[in-house]
Structures are given as C-alpha cells and as structure tokens.
Amino acid sequence: MSDPLSPEEVDANRHAMEQFAESERLGLIPPLHVLLGLRIERIIPTSLVILPQGDYVRGPVAPIHGGLLATLADTACGAAMIGAFDPEVEMPVSTDIHIRYYRQPRSWPIKAEGRLVHRGRTFISAECVITDGDDRELVRTTGTYMIVRGFGDPSARTNTSG
Numbered sequence: 001m002s003d004p005l006s007p008e009e010v011d012a013n014r015h016a017m018e019q020f021a022e023s024e025r026l027g028l029i030p031p032l033h034v035l036l037g038l039r040i041e042r043i044i045p046t047s048l049v050i051l052p053q054g055d056y057v058r059g060p061v062a063p064i065h066g067g068l069l070a071t072l073a074d075t076a077c078g079a080a081m082i083g084a085f086d087p088e089v090e091m092p093v094s095t096d097i098h099i100r101y102y103r104q105p106r107s108w109p110i111k112a113e114g115r116l117v118h119r120g121r122t123f124i125s126a127e128c129v130i131t132d133g134d135d136r137e138l139v140r141t142t143g144t145y146m147i148v149r150g151f152g153d154p155s156a157r158t159n160t161s162g
Contacts, residue, residue, distance in 0.1 A: 009045050012045075012083075013044040015083070016043035016082050016083045022087060032071065033075060036051065036056075036057075036068070036071070037051070037052045037054070038050070038051060038072065043079055043080070043082050043083070044083070045115075046080060046113050046114060047076050047079035047080040047082075047114040047115075048076075048113055049072060049076040049079055049112045049113075049114070050109050050110070051068070051072050051110040051111075051112070052108075052109060053108040053110075062104050063105055064104060064105055066099075066101055069099070069101070069110075069130055069139050070097065070099050070141075072110065072112045072130060073097065073114075073128040073130060073141040074094055074141075076112035076114030076128040077097075077114045077126035077127070077128050077141070077143045077145070078092070078145075079114055080115050080116045080126050080128075081116055081124050081126060081145065084116055085119075085124070085147060087151075089151060090149050090151055091147075091148050091151040092124050092145035092146065092147050093145060093148055094143060094145055095123070095145060095146045096143065096144040097142070097143040098142050099139060099140075099141045100139065101139055102137055102138055102139065103136065105133070105138055106133075107132050107133030107134045108132065109133055110130060110131070110132060110138070111130065111131050111132075111133075112128055112129070112130045113130075114127070114128040115127050115128070117142075122146060123144055123145065124144070124145045124147060125142070125144050125145075126142075127140070127141060127142045128140070128141045128142075128143070129141075
C-alpha cells in the first residue's frame with residue numbers, strides 16, 4: 001500500500017475526487033460499477049478501489065471470478081487516469097489489458113491500487129495491483145487506453161439503449 005499522503009497530495013486528491021464527482025454528474029460512471037458496489041477510496045497519488053464481499057463475486061470453482069478481477073483492475077486503472085484528461089471533451093477507452101493471475105483471495109476486502117504510468121497525446125498507460133485483506137498480491141495488470149476526443153459532444157455519442 002502507499003505511504004500516507006502529503007498535504008499537496010491531499011489537495012490534489014480532493015481536486016481529483018471533485019473531478020470524479022463531475023464525471024458521475026455527467027453520467028460517465030458505468031452502471032456495472034454501481035451494480036458491483038465498487039468504491040473509489042482514493043485517486044492520487046495512486047487510485048484505490050475496493051470490492052466488497054458478496055456471493056455475486058464467486059466463480060464456478062473459486063472464491064472470486066477472474067473476469068470480475070479484470071473489471072476491478074480496469075476500474076482502478078481508469079480511476080488512476082482521472083485528472084489526466086478532460087471529461088467534458090475526452091474519454092480514455094480500454095484498448096489492451098494484460099492480466100496476470102497469481103492466486104485466489106483468503107480474506108476481504110479486495111483492494112485494487114492503480115497507477116498512471118504514461119500520458120501521451122493519443123494513449124494513456126496504467127498499471128494495477130490487486131491484493132486481498134491480508135495484502136497478498138492476487139493480480140497484476142497493465143493497460144493501454146486510447147483517448148477519444150469530442151466525447152462531450154452529445155451528437156458524437158452512440159445510443160446503445162433499446
């Protein structure tokens with residue numbers, strides 16, 4: 001886990017959480033994150049996303065489904081990118097995620113810590129480590145995200161409902 005935040009990081013985290021709240025206001029938080037109960041606890045200097053325990057997380061033969069861990073990692077990487085793009089006009093979309101599964105959890109909560117690695121003109125790179133309640137490393141991921149511009153323009157969005 002990360003060291004305690006400096007006063008500058010506390011201010012930066014407050015600003016980033018305000019930007020996250022703005023993203024929520026704009027309807028940019030996927031309903032799946034709400035359904036799963038994912039909680040973003042911190043954004044700066046690294047993101048921290050918590051997955052609560054529940055029967056819905058179980059896999060067919062394991063305590064937690066691997067696809068859910070991939071979703072958690074993608075969410076933590078996305079949270080780590082908040083502040084690296086303007087949600088009014090840009091949105092990073094997943095283009096590549098590499099996931100290495102090491103073990104199943106022994107305890108809860110499951111924590112995903114994401115870190116921004118690089119912000120270029122067209123792509124953002126991030127990485128994530130997922131641990132269990134005993135701080136055992138379960139998963140390590142790297143992800144690449146393309147920055148889609150013009151996202152804030154409602155006419156540029158595709159309607160996928162109904």
